[in-house]
Amino acid sequence: MGGWNQQAELVHCRWAMLGAVGIFIPEFLTKIGILNTPSWYTAGEQEYFTDTTTIFIVELIFIGWAEGRRWANILKPKTQTAQKTA
DSSP, X not given: OOOHHHHHHHHHHHHHHHHHHHHHHHHHHHHTTSOOOOOGGGGGGSOOSSOHHHXXXXXXXXXXXXXXXXXXXXXXXXXXXXXXXX
């Protein structure tokens, strides 16, 4: 397993690839008529089911949990991936 910088870059690359897929797939499906979604650059103009503060807090909770597990694995490798058996 590589150093911390190598692992951080892998995480950044995965987020970038996921973001690109999140742009291109809905655009393509809208273009061929399967979906009817706004373009990625106008998505912020849409009304959501709740206010932005609630979305932000929920995102903080979920991303904080995931980053906390990642940080714990950096401090003590393989602690977050080990299978727990009874």
